Amino acid sequence: MQFKAEVFQNAYLSQGAREVHAIMTITAEEDGSGGMNTGGDKLFGIICDTSGSMEGAKIHAAKQAMARIVELLPLDAYFFVIAGSDHAVTVAPCTRATIENKQSALAAIRSIRAGGGTYISTWLSQALAQFDRMPGAIRQGLLLTDGQNEQVDEPRLAAMLNACEGHFQCECRGVGADWVISELQKISGKLLGSTDIIADAAGIESDFQGILERALSKDVTDVALRLWTPVGARVLFCKQVSPQLVDLTQRAHAVKPQTSDYPTGAWGRSESRDYHFAIEVKPGGVGDEMLAGRASLIITQNRVESKATEARILAIWTDDEAKSTRIERHVAHYTGQAELAESIHQGLEARERGDDDVATRLLGKAVRLAHESGNEATAKLLRTVVDVDNAREGTVRLKSTVAREDAMALETRSTKTARISRP
Amino acid sequence: MQCPECDTELPPENRFCEECGTPLPNTAEMDAPEGSADNGCPRCGASVESIDADGYCAECGFRRGRASRNHFEITISPHFAGVCDRGLRHSRNEDFFCLASSESGMSVMVVCDGVSSSRRAEEASQIAAECACRVLLAGSPVDAALIQSQAAVLGIDLATAGGQDDPATTMVVAVVEGRRATIGWVGDSRAYWISPGNNLQLTRDHSWVNEMAPSDAKPNSAQMHAITRWLGHGAPDDEPCVLDFEIPGPGALLLCTDGLWNYAPETDSLAALVEEALVEEARGEAIQTARELVNFARAQGGVDNITAVLLQFPATTVIEAAAETREVENL
Numbered sequence: 001m002q003f004k005a006e007v008f009q010n011a012y013l014s015q016g017a018r019e020v021h022a023i024m025t026i027t028a029e030e031d032g033s034g035g036m037n038t039g040g041d042k043l044f045g046i047i048c049d050t051s052g053s054m055e056g057a058k059i060h061a062a063k064q065a066m067a068r069i070v071e072l073l074p075l076d077a078y079f080f081v082i083a084g085s086d087h088a089v090t091v092a093p094c095t096r097a098t099i100e101n102k103q104s105a106l107a108a109i110r111s112i113r114a115g116g117g118t119y120i121s122t123w124l125s126q127a128l129a130q131f132d133r134m135p136g137a138i139r140q141g142l143l144l145t146d147g148q149n150e151q152v153d154e155p156r157l158a159a160m161l162n163a164c165e166g167h168f169q170c171e172c173r174g175v176g177a178d179w180v181i182s183e184l185q186k187i188s189g190k191l192l193g194s195t196d197i198i199a200d201a202a203g204i205e206s207d208f209q210g211i212l213e214r215a216l217s218k219d220v221t222d223v224a225l226r227l228w229t230p231v232g233a234r235v236l237f238c239k240q241v242s243p244q245l246v247d248l249t250q251r252a253h254a255v256k257p258q259t260s261d262y263p264t265g266a267w268g269r270s271e272s273r274d275y276h277f278a279i280e281v282k283p284g285g286v287g288d289e290m291l292a293g294r295a296s297l298i299i300t301q302n303r304v305e306s307k308a309t310e311a312r313i314l315a316i317w318t319d320d321e322a323k324s325t326r327i328e329r330h331v332a333h334y335t336g337q338a339e340l341a342e343s344i345h346q347g348l349e350a351r352e353r354g355d356d357d358v359a360t361r362l363l364g365k366a367v368r369l370a371h372e373s374g375n376e377a378t379a380k381l382l383r384t385v386v387d388v389d390n391a392r393e394g395t396v397r398l399k400s401t402v403a404r405e406d407a408m409a410l411e412t413r414s415t416k417t418a419r420i421s422r423p
Numbered sequence: 424m425q426c427p428e429c430d431t432e433l434p435p436e437n438r439f440c441e442e443c444g445t446p447l448p449n450t451a452e453m454d455a456p457e458g459s460a461d462n463g464c465p466r467c468g469a470s471v472e473s474i475d476a477d478g479y480c481a482e483c484g485f486r487r488g489r490a491s492r493n494h495f496e497i498t499i500s501p502h503f504a505g506v507c508d509r510g511l512r513h514s515r516n517e518d519f520f521c522l523a524s525s526e527s528g529m530s531v532m533v534v535c536d537g538v539s540s541s542r543r544a545e546e547a548s549q550i551a552a553e554c555a556c557r558v559l560l561a562g563s564p565v566d567a568a569l570i571q572s573q574a575a576v577l578g579i580d581l582a583t584a585g586g587q588d589d590p591a592t593t594m595v596v597a598v599v600e601g602r603r604a605t606i607g608w609v610g611d612s613r614a615y616w617i618s619p620g621n622n623l624q625l626t627r628d629h630s631w632v633n634e635m636a637p638s639d640a641k642p643n644s645a646q647m648h649a650i651t652r653w654l655g656h657g658a659p660d661d662e663p664c665v666l667d668f669e670i671p672g673p674g675a676l677l678l679c680t681d682g683l684w685n686y687a688p689e690t691d692s693l694a695a696l697v698e699e700a701l702v703e704e705a706r707g708e709a710i711q712t713a714r715e716l717v718n719f720a721r722a723q724g725g726v727d728n729i730t731a732v733l734l735q736f737p738a739t740t741v742i743e744a745a746a747e748t749r750e751v752e753n754l
Binding site: 229230232233281282284287315 | 467475479480482483484485486493494509511516
């Protein structure tokens with residue numbers, strides 16, 4: 001497998017301008033060379049809420065989904081299952097997915113009963129212990145819950161997340177509508193995963209299968225985006241903007257004074273992601289040219305770093321306004337997608353607190369942005385919350401009754417961006 | 424122009440494709456860092472090891488070479504300095520200049536204007552100017568410097584030579600020792616003597632407008648301002664134009680390219696600019712005056728590259744120089 005990086009930007013700045021924007025597209029491709037150590041061990045960990053609130057249809061569907069995952073695991077993969085309530089119970093410890101091991105895990109899953117509270121820090125602590133048994137593997141977790149974490153567990157959860165960072169990745173799913181989006185997003189954000197809603201417990205199995213498929217498609221893990229910037233420059237933000245928005249700015253890990261690493265997790269074949277960098281540089285004079293940033297992809301295997309690809313971000317100062325005022329197509333598109341997600345987030349917040357004017361304006365703006373950028377998936381989700389009079393102009397009316405699940409789906413999925421269309 | 428990678432249509436002066444970021448072919452010629460003496464980053468002082476293959480500094484990020492080629496200044500003394508600037512319309516700066524003063528007190532100034540219609544014009548102007556400056560500092564006469572510079576421009580390594588667009592440049596040089604100035608030129612870069620009440624254009628352009636009989640000249644035709652002599656391939660094999668000039672008193676010797684004088688074609692209007700700059704802005708410093716002249720041309724539209732080089736003779740130095748000259752004569 002090999003990586004390719006491409007930068008899209010308008011490098012031209014007007015005199016005195018300092019802000020450089022660039023979109024970097026990184027694509028992992030199968031090249032047959034096998035130069036990179038790919039196809040290593042894969043460890044899949046299931047962390048399932050078994051607290052009292054899961055009782056009934058939810059625990060039944062969750063158990064079925066877990067059983068299905070265990071059956072589907074390839075024989076050379078590794079897995080574990082944790083049932084979480086007041087504390088974590090290791091239903092199946094980290095083991096290879098052989099026929100015998102699957103049989104005993106399936107029996108253990110069948111015996112799971114719901115009961116107790118929700119102390120997620122204990123679940124993650126047990127998961128960390130399991131994942132740390134195979135530090136060289138591609139390590140993917142899956143956390144399912146239906147409720148809120150106990151208030152008293154919050155500080156411990158925050159500390160546990162710091163301990164888990166970099167040790168494994170985790171997808172978070174909330175079943176039903178009684179869980180808190182921001183809480184799960186805190187976990188999935190730190191652990192390089194996404195948060196999504198499974199409105200109906202019947203949907204758990206297919207959702208879990210999708211997560212397993214994506215996990216199995218990964219070939220290389222612990223990939224970092226390394227950004228060099230010149231002395232005196234400041235990284236205003238570094239975001240993954242496709243396939244979904246992930247703000248990595250605060251995740252910077254300083255390697256050297258001018259160089260920081262941003263985690264990107266595991267990559268699979270033919271996977272492509274876009275990143276948006278905004279760098280503030282020392283301004284140059286007309287005719288000056290500057291290397292405003294050098295972004296590379298760093299893979300760490302067996303504690304050895306290797307550079308997979310590199311791309312440059314430039315700044316050229318000009319007095320030709322026709323050049324400096326042009327916004328590059330990719331930058332414009334993803335700036336719009338970020339604005340779309342932000343409008344939805346704030347619009348839903350306004351709606352929640354009963355500020356209908358602000359909600360109507362912001363969700364209307366979101367409808368317009370989704371329409372303009374061809375983000376059909378988000379446009380569809382928006383229509384569950386507002387009645388659209390004119391998508392192009394963004395004139396909407398708030399629906400009088402909206403299912404809580406629909407609003408939550410819009411909120412969690414609004415970070416999914418549309419890819420830029422070919423010119 | 425089309426991007427070789429993604430075929431996007433681009434303005435011809437672009438250095439990189441706006442769509443895919445691919446560097447465009449005509450930039451390759453500009454990438455060579457100027458000069459052989461390598462002192463690291465001129466911006467932040469980082470050592471030469473910090474400069475990458477493309478000229479970017481690993482500390483401050485600024486690119487060396489190209490930026491300084493687009494606008495550079497040299498100050499030898501408060502009375503002796505020059506500025507060279509890309510102007511506003513051209514994507515490259517094809518002007519070049521060199522200044523030097525020898526231990527014996529000789530001042531050398533060379534200004535070149537690469538011919539825009541020729542290939543690698545910025546290279547031609549630089550090679551010619553550097554060659555002339557080196558030869559003059561070594562003590563050769565001005566006509567020899569012009570001849571050797573011609574050879575240097577012909578020496579630019581080309582895959583194919585002999586075409587109409589081979590590298591070519593104008594040149595004007597001045598060597599000043601005491602009160603004696605020797606001026607040589609090829610093409611339409613000029614030397615002026617600027618002094619209140621006594622402004623002189625010292626050189627006479629090698630251009631159609633000057634060399635045709637007045638009756639043949641078609642007013643405002645493009646040909647009128649075309650140069651008839653240059654350094655480079657196919658240059659007419661004429662005797663170099665050289666003249667001696669005795670510095671008459673306080674004033675300034677100005678060398679410049681047509682990027683400046685086109686905006687002040689009358690000697691007195693150009694002189695007025697110099698005097699204005701001397702009085703108002705510069706407090707007598709040559710570099711300030713040169714900057715003022717370049718800024719003037721930019722403010723007028725800056726359609727061409729602009730170079731202005733000044734050697735000033737304030738009242739006191741003229742007296743000193745005169746005294747030195749007498750001493751030399753007395754020996």
